[in-house]
Amino acid sequence: xSQSPAIEISGLVKNYGAxxxxxxxxxxxxxxxIFALLGPNGAGKTTTVEILEGYRKASSGxxxxxxxxxxxxxxxxxxxxxxxxxxxxxxxxxxxLSVIETISHFANYYEKPRDVQQVIDExxxxxxxxxxxxELSGGQRRxxxxxxxxIGSPQLLFLDEPTTGFDPEARRSFWELIRTLQSxxxxxxxxxxxxxxxxxxxxxxxxxxxxKIIEIATPDTLGGRNNAPAKVLWLENGSTQxxxxxxxxxxxxxxxxxxxxxxxxLQVLRPNLEEIYxxxxxxxx
Amino acid sequence: MNGLTxxxxxxxxxxxxxxxxxxxxxxxxxxxxxFPVILLFIFGTVFKDTIAPGVxxxxxxxxxxxxxxxxxxxxxxxxxxxxxxxxxxTLKRLRGTPMSVASYFIGKALLVTILMILQTALLxxxxxxxFGLNMPTTPSSWITFTWLVILxxxxxTVLGIAFSVVPKSGRGASAVVSPIVIILQFFSGxxxxxxxxxxxxxxxxxxxPLKWLTQGMRSVFLPADFATQEVAKNWEIxxxxxxxxxxxxxxxxxxVKKFKWSQE
Numbered sequence: 137x138s139q140s141p142a143i144e145i146s147g148l149v150k151n152y153g154a155x156x157x158x159x160x161x162x163x164x165x166x167x168x169x170i171f172a173l174l175g176p177n178g179a180g181k182t183t184t185v186e187i188l189e190g191y192r193k194a195s196s197g198x199x200x201x202x203x204x205x206x207x208x209x210x211x212x213x214x215x216x217x218x219x220x221x222x223x224x225x226x227x228x229x230x231x232x233l234s235v236i237e238t239i240s241h242f243a244n245y246y247e248k249p250r251d252v253q254q255v256i257d258e259x260x261x262x263x264x265x266x267x268x269x270x271e272l273s274g275g276q277r278r279x280x281x282x283x284x285x286x287i288g289s290p291q292l293l294f295l296d297e298p299t300t301g302f303d304p305e306a307r308r309s310f311w312e313l314i315r316t317l318q319s320x321x322x323x324x325x326x327x328x329x330x331x332x333x334x335x336x337x338x339x340x341x342x343x344x345x346x347x348k349i350i351e352i353a354t355p356d357t358l359g360g361r362n363n364a365p366a367k368v369l370w371l372e373n374g375s376t377q378x379x380x381x382x383x384x385x386x387x388x389x390x391x392x393x394x395x396x397x398x399x400x401x402l403q404v405l406r407p408n409l410e411e412i413y414x415x416x417x418x419x420x421x
Numbered sequence: 422m423n424g425l426t427x428x429x430x431x432x433x434x435x436x437x438x439x440x441x442x443x444x445x446x447x448x449x450x451x452x453x454x455x456f457p458v459i460l461l462f463i464f465g466t467v468f469k470d471t472i473a474p475g476v477x478x479x480x481x482x483x484x485x486x487x488x489x490x491x492x493x494x495x496x497x498x499x500x501x502x503x504x505x506x507x508x509x510x511t512l513k514r515l516r517g518t519p520m521s522v523a524s525y526f527i528g529k530a531l532l533v534t535i536l537m538i539l540q541t542a543l544l545x546x547x548x549x550x551x552f553g554l555n556m557p558t559t560p561s562s563w564i565t566f567t568w569l570v571i572l573x574x575x576x577x578t579v580l581g582i583a584f585s586v587v588p589k590s591g592r593g594a595s596a597v598v599s600p601i602v603i604i605l606q607f608f609s610g611x612x613x614x615x616x617x618x619x620x621x622x623x624x625x626x627x628x629x630p631l632k633w634l635t636q637g638m639r640s641v642f643l644p645a646d647f648a649t650q651e652v653a654k655n656w657e658i659x660x661x662x663x664x665x666x667x668x669x670x671x672x673x674x675x676x677v678k679k680f681k682w683s684q685e
Binding site for chain 1: 424430431434438441442445446506508509510511513514516517518519520521682683
């Protein structure tokens with residue numbers, strides 16, 4: 137079982153009535169990987185993830201999560217749930233319980249729970265251990281969700297839009313937490329709206345649109361990003377000039393010769409992940 | 422680890438957690454535990470008549486209030502709070518953990534039982550102090566009282582869980598559930614003497630457990646010869662047990678099969 141990939145999907149189809157939410161998804165996530173699913177709202181991200189988590193049933197296709205079919209019921213499924221952690225989109229439960237009460241209680245559900253104090257430290261809620269969930273800010277609340285997702289020391293963690301509503305600082309420290317989990321061997325499947333988050337965290341990303349996977353690649357090579365022409369910008373005759381080139385170094389050297397050294401307001405830009413992504417899903421021409 | 426002991430252990434822990442959460446919501450504590458006492462105070466003060474020699478209306482009313490307390494703490498409370506837990510994502514989160522659904526049910530049953538004991542004790546103490554309520558004196562009355570409470574809370578818990586699939590949202594749940602409970606209370610002889618109700622109302626009420634629980638509680642709290650004043654001229658204890666067991670089994674099957682963890 138430990139040799140199987142963390143997630144294996146082939147030919148996954150999900151129909152809601154006549155409408156196909158997923159039209160044949162193939163995907164493999166290796167153990168130890170951080171894998172990001174990107175896509176606009178309604179593209180099929182949540183449907184895919186909820187099938188993997190066992191919340192929804194596939195219409196057809198093969199799904200294996202840690203070598204197990206999530207649609208299985210009974211005590212085998214309970215055993216499997218010991219090895220996965222789920223952080224859902226924003227929840228609002230346990231409002232009257234404190235951070236420590238909630239986390240300690242959930243620790244009881246698992247065969248091999250992590251140390252409660254350590255988890256609280258890791259998610260940065262030490263100062264809030266006795267605060268009720270209703271008293272937490274949005275970002276702190278999300279950290280509690282993550283704490284509940286990792287308390288069972290999962291081999292595989294699902295994170296559904298984990299940093300929505302975070303300020304930039306909270307976001308960065310959250311990323312650190314995710315990297316720590318990865319260094320401890322946790323596989324992570326992440327859905328996000330933030331391209332910089334995918335860029336910062338993911339080993340590989342899949343772009344999904346209209347229930348189909350458009351491409352799976354590393355963030356640096358997605359959409360041919362690494363080979364895409366770079367944009368060179370400079371100031372000449374009082375206005376900004378631009379050109380696209382597959383060999384920007386040469387262009388810069390030519391310009392440097394023309395200006396006899398310093399090129400005014402020089403910029404060399406590679407297309408960022410967001411531009412590539414928007415082009416892929418047809419939002420940007 | 423043994424699956425059954427584990428399920429029970431988690432169930433007990435959930436019961437503790439449920440109780441803790443409940444006690445922290447002041448409105449629900451007041452509404453669930455003190456409301457019957459408040460009603461007893463109002464009815465006991467307004468209706469001072471005796472309905473039979475040596476039987477005051479408050480004596481009659483306490484029997485009904487204890488019975489409907491079982492419906493309030495179990496059926497009403499669960500059928501309202503479970504849809505709210507569904508809206509808040511509590512249930513979805515639990516579904517994603519190794520906790521079994523049986524543990525969740527055990528936790529709810531434990532909460533209902535404890536609330537029921539608190540509420541009944543309060544009613545009895547308050548009734549005795551304010552309205553000179555006569556406590557049952559024979560051991561057989563106390564035995565009947567005990568199994569009525571146990572079977573009644575079990576039935577009420579299971580039906581509350583089963584009915585929780587009906588409300589479309591947590592916010593609307595109270596509007597769906599409360600009228601049903603209030604109507605059943607009127608029809609089942611909680612607020613009025615049952616025999617003074619129209620026959621169709623009596624017959625309608627006889628389909629549901631509350632009428633039987635109320636009648637059973639009257640057999641505990643009213644003098645033995647009051648039985649002749651009942652519709653059947655008899656306490657119908659065996660039939661009461663049978664009706665409750667049927668509802669319990671049907672409710673359990675429905676609850677296990679149809680329980681909804683999320684709205685979609």
